[in-house]
Amino acid sequence: MHWDKTLRRSTVIFSIAMICVFLACTKKQGARTIIQNKGSDTLVNVAQAWAERYHQVNQKVSIAVTGGGSGIGIAALINGTVDIANASRSIKPEEAQKAKQNTGKDAVLHVVALDAIAVIVSKDNPIKDISIEELQCIWGEGGACSKWSDVRNINVPGCANNEIVRVSRQSNSGTYQYFREAILGERRDFKLGSRDMHGSKDVVDLVEKTVCAISYTGMGYLSPNVRALCISKKRGQPCVEPTPQTALNRTYPIARELYMYTLGEPTGEIKAYLDWVRAPEGQKIVNELGYVSIAPPPKAE
């Protein structure tokens, strides 16, 4: 009986202590803001770097960054589960409408960086430049180019049958959708039979190891073992290398803006974060990671 009482008493004391600890914790949590940030794989490295650096600048805010693809980020924005969605393509009208329906707020676009899509081949492939026309012939549905000799008068050493191995991305990738739009226009599909990889890193790894391959990827993922081709509009015209300068002055034909979307005009900590991202300090990180910073002053749409 005596034991019973002590036990009960200590249980009560323990519970009270736990509740106090719990309350103390939640109080501390309350002072900290967590911004949920999700979306484009192209942007995920930059977003991660921004989040880390910003946490040093402003200890009170932490930013949880996840990738998955632009489609996934925008889907999360529509469901209202993220504060900021990263996207490498602009939001589709039906998606914007759904967001409005679900949350009552408009999706607001913020340009945060520029990216040039590089067309890449193995460094053992002798080809140096390629035209948009030739890319259409390689990638488009119904396009006739299946061997490297169909494109140029070249033989790729070590490549069996001289076959063009198209390496692509899974279809929720913003890079995939932007490349399709930029090369084939809005009314044409990719040819079936491409090898679809599940991330930009896998694409570059595979092209490194495969002499026959051709693929495309954001500039930030380029490695010394793949060659980014010089792109011309038509065969015989002067070509443009994918560099920060050509992306910024829009002479490189496959360059795009990278976006962050918020629901409604951002306020408070989210606004402060987006402002920081677009300020010189945030844009410095963009350049460090191989992307192109937006021209100052930041372009707003």
Added chain:
Amino acid sequence: MQAVDAKALPALQTVELSSFHKRLRIWGEKIIEALILICGLSAIILVLGIFIFVFKEAWPFLLSRFSWREFLTSPEWYPDSATKVRYGALALFAGTASITIGSMVVALPVGLGTAIYISEFCSPRFKEIAKIVIEILAAIPSVVWGFVAIMILNPLIIKLFDVPIGLNILNASVILALMAIPVIVSIGEDALRAVPDAYREAAEALGATRLETTFRVVVPAAKNGLFAALLLGMGRAIGETMAVLMATGHSIHMPTSVFDSVRTLTATIAAELGEAPKGGEHYQALFTIGLFLFAISFIVNLTADFMVRGFRRKI
């Protein structure tokens, strides 16, 4: 219960105490029985629930857009086409079938050979080591196998066979075989061990060599169990997602040789479900694939189950 215990104890006689304990034990047993019943039922409810969920999501597509002809005979899978959306899953079925058969061709001799060696021929000490290593093989995450496929097997296949790309049926078959072998070995070895020693002794008494005993007596006696092991390994191969996504090349293509890249049903769901807006046509089409996949693995597991039952009855 504790409070009753503490207050009642000093007043009670030993006889009453024992009857109290008896009652306690009966109640305890009933509670435990009920818990176990719930556990057992939960598995059934879960499977049924998953089936109903998959069916419910796929149902609108089956009613509206779905046509058996397009789904099963067209290789054109264009769920996000800019011009004309097409849902032909033939190439996906062909992909799943080809890598399943391919992986079984590789895993069958190796897996059964290992099982027979471990159970019949090797020394007890080596047996322990081999079993541990095989269990480790089973514990390697599938995404790691995917990296092995891209970074090691892909350049190796390009070099050895002089083909344009090494992510193909052969690559995926080898990777899947390596993933299925631990299953085949451990279940196959159980089946062989279940053969009574009397069979072996009788065979040896008749003058059979070790090899003859193994292949003429033990293996035939365990054949149902070995078959079940094979089918369970096959179930692993059909259901695997991440590794095949990377190893097959994930390319929509009707295969004509083992050096062709393919795409499987599972990998398609894994790659595309994240982008498909919930409740949309593409989403429902993916669930329809899931339904077919469910049916396939159900048939495989049911067959395996019948085999195992046959093998148990026999021994």
